[in-house]
Amino acid sequence: xxxxxxxxxxxxxxxxxxxxxxxxxxxxxxxxxxxxxxxxxxxxxxxxxxxxxxxxxxxxxxxxxxxxxxxxxxxxxxxxxxxxxxxxxxxxxxxxxxxxxxxxxxxxxxxxxxxxxxxxxxxxxxxxxxxxxxxxxxxxxxxxxxxxxxxxxxxxxxxxxxxxxxxxxxxxxxxxxxxxxxxxxxxxxxxxxxxxxxxxxxxxxxxxxxxxxxxxxxxxxxxxxxxxxxxxxxxxxxxxxxxxxxxxxxxxxxxxxxxxxxxxxxxxxxxxxxxxxxxxxxxxxxxxxxxxxxxxxxxxxxxxxxxxxxxxxxxxxxxxxxxxxxxxxxxxxxxxxxxxxxxxxxxxxxxxxxxxxxxxxxxxxxxxxxxxxxxxxxxxxxxxxxxxxxxxxxxxxxxxxxxxxxxxxxxxxxxxxxxxxxxxxxxxxxxxxxxx
Numbered sequence: 001x002x003x004x005x006x007x008x009x010x011x012x013x014x015x016x017x018x019x020x021x022x023x024x025x026x027x028x029x030x031x032x033x034x035x036x037x038x039x040x041x042x043x044x045x046x047x048x049x050x051x052x053x054x055x056x057x058x059x060x061x062x063x064x065x066x067x068x069x070x071x072x073x074x075x076x077x078x079x080x081x082x083x084x085x086x087x088x089x090x091x092x093x094x095x096x097x098x099x100x101x102x103x104x105x106x107x108x109x110x111x112x113x114x115x116x117x118x119x120x121x122x123x124x125x126x127x128x129x130x131x132x133x134x135x136x137x138x139x140x141x142x143x144x145x146x147x148x149x150x151x152x153x154x155x156x157x158x159x160x161x162x163x164x165x166x167x168x169x170x171x172x173x174x175x176x177x178x179x180x181x182x183x184x185x186x187x188x189x190x191x192x193x194x195x196x197x198x199x200x201x202x203x204x205x206x207x208x209x210x211x212x213x214x215x216x217x218x219x220x221x222x223x224x225x226x227x228x229x230x231x232x233x234x235x236x237x238x239x240x241x242x243x244x245x246x247x248x249x250x251x252x253x254x255x256x257x258x259x260x261x262x263x264x265x266x267x268x269x270x271x272x273x274x275x276x277x278x279x280x281x282x283x284x285x286x287x288x289x290x291x292x293x294x295x296x297x298x299x300x301x302x303x304x305x306x307x308x309x310x311x312x313x314x315x316x317x318x319x320x321x322x323x324x325x326x327x328x329x330x331x332x333x334x335x336x337x338x339x340x341x342x343x344x345x346x347x348x349x350x351x352x353x354x355x356x357x358x359x360x361x362x363x364x365x366x367x368x369x370x371x372x373x374x375x376x377x378x379x380x381x382x383x384x385x386x387x388x389x390x391x392x393x394x395x396x397x398x399x400x401x402x403x404x405x406x407x408x409x410x411x412x413x414x415x416x417x418x419x420x421x422x423x424x425x426x427x428x429x430x431x432x433x434x435x436x
Contacts, residue, residue, distance in 0.1 A: 026421040034414035041406035049399035052312055054388050061306050061385035066211040068304075068341060072103075073254040074218065074375070077115060077200035079246045081105040082193050083220045083237055084201055087230070090214025095225065103205035110198040118199065141183050146171040161189045169222040174235045197242045211306075211381060219374030220246070232372050237294070245294040250375055252287040257304055257379070258340030283345050295352035297371050302379040304343045305386055311336040312390040342386070343379075 076084065086103060089095040107118040140157040146167035148156050158164045161184035168175040177193060178184025203218060220237035223230065240246055289298055314337055333339075354369030394402070 022422075024422060024425075026425070027418050030414050030418045030421070034410050037414075038407050038410045041410065042403055045394075045399055045402045045406060048402070049392065049394045049396070051393040052390050053393045055391045057387040057389065059385050059387060061383055063211070063306070063385075067208050068211045068258055069206050069208050070216065071206040071254065071256050073202070073204040073252075075108070075200065075202045075251045075253065076218070076248065077108065077111050077251075078249050079201055079220065079237075080193075080196035080199040081107050081201035082196050083246070084203065084218055085221060085223050085232065086203060086207075086216065086218050087223050088207060088209055088214065088216040089230065090210050090212050092210050092212050092214075094210055095230075102207050103203060106202040106204065107196070108200035108202055111200065115200060117202075143167040144181065146173060158183065161187045165222055169224040169233065172224050172231065174233045175222065176235045176239075193236065194241065197240060213380050215376060215378040217372075217374050217376040219372050219376075232374075234372070237373070244292065247291050247294050248296055248298060248373055248375055249290050249292075250288075250298070252284045254282065255284040255377075256282045256341075257302075257343055258307075259338055261309060261338060261340070283343065289349065291349075293351055295373055297350055297352055297373055298375045299348045299350075300345055300375075300377045301348070302343050302345045302377060303382060304341045304379050305382045305384065307340050307342050307386045308388065309338040309340070310387065310389045312392070314389070 084105065087095070109116045109118060139159060140154060141159045141164070143158040143164060144167075146158075146164070147170055148158055149163055149166040149170060152163050152166075153159060158167050161178055161181065164178070164181055164183050165175050177190040179190065181189075184190065207216070209216070219232050221233035221235070223232050225231070237246060284300065284302075314335060350368075350371075352369065352371050352373060354366075356366050
């Protein structure tokens with residue numbers, strides 16, 4: 001018999017002699033069942049430890065000098081691309097008249113012909129076909145009293161119809177169809193415009209703006225600023241030869257602020273009704289508005305909430321904004337984090353002729369008279385920011401504690417069940433022996 005150590009008296013798990021133990025069939029069954037239960041619970045604890053959950057937080061947005069991207073895809077079936085202008089402006093004083101980067105216009109066939117694509121072009125001020133390379137190198141076209149555009153191909157000159165139109169816009173003059181302008185007559189601007197009168201247009205792409213209160217709108221005619229007023233040259237929009245004129249019937253296929261969450265991430269974690277899954281929803285997607293009135297104005301008031309998504313193990317080493325990132329990549333970091341935005345929206349529409357909503361049962365609702373026809377988006381930025389962070393549902397210590405609890409609890413219950421079965425069988429045998 002081995003010598004006893006000094007720890008023998010501290011043994012809380014005293015042993016019984018093997019010969020004093022009784023093995024029963026019920027005990028064997030309970031042992032097998034308890035082993036299966038232990039394995040099942042252990043697997044559940046491991047799966048829970050491996051499970052990733054999204055922990056939402058609401059904080060004050062302390063970002064400064066940030067920018068954001070607006071991605072849009074909108075179809076106007078009754079206005080040609082030649083007449084549409086996209087402008088952006090914000091409270092910081094920055095204005096982008098006739099946005100010329102990141103967005104393209106797609107010419108669409110008339111609705112009676114199915115509305116298919118004709119061709120598309122990027123919103124560039126000087127397209128290759130307007131370069132006027134066939135002119136004499138010494139040629140300097142007149143600007144007809146307007147100030148030559150600062151970005152003209154030849155300083156101080158207006159060699160193309162587009163440069164004359166730009167010069168008129170910068171001088172706050174209406175332009176029309178270019179009758180009497182040699183550059184426009186040479187390029188057949190009026191004939192080209194009349195050919196497109198029955199066409200539609202789809203504007204798609206993205207643009208980068210300051211992360212402050214602002215608006216962007218799509219309206220007819222070249223835009224220019226006249227004092228503190230933003231004005232559009234509506235002459236060609238009003239004076240149209242087609243019956244019924246143009247209208248701003250439109251379909252918003254897609255509109256979002258910032259990058260979309262990756263589809264693989266949405267499929268992996270978005271199957272459960274979690275609060276963060278609204279990242280993948282854009283309220284204005286597939287919105288359709290119909291009107292036959294050319295003097296109609298649509299306004300969407302958008303409330304934007306900055307939202308961040310941090311993957312498991314994110315450490316913030318690459319979270320700084322890269323303003324040199326290409327359009328469409330802004331807000332996405334190499335560490336997998338995403339800086340994006342959610343939004344809510346309310347809409348309003350009115351006729352520029354004014355009036356009330358008596359036809360809709362709201363006679364007390366009056367509309368002001370005047371304005372610019374088009375589709376306007378006014379956005380406001382929330383001072384609060386939502387952070388959705390990936391985390392383990394349970395820590396490793398929590399996993400160990402849960403595993404021990406599952407094993408210990410199962411064995412304790414199994415021992416109680418086995419004891420009950422054994423005592424019951426023993427008493428039953430005693431009762432039968434007395435009857436005999």
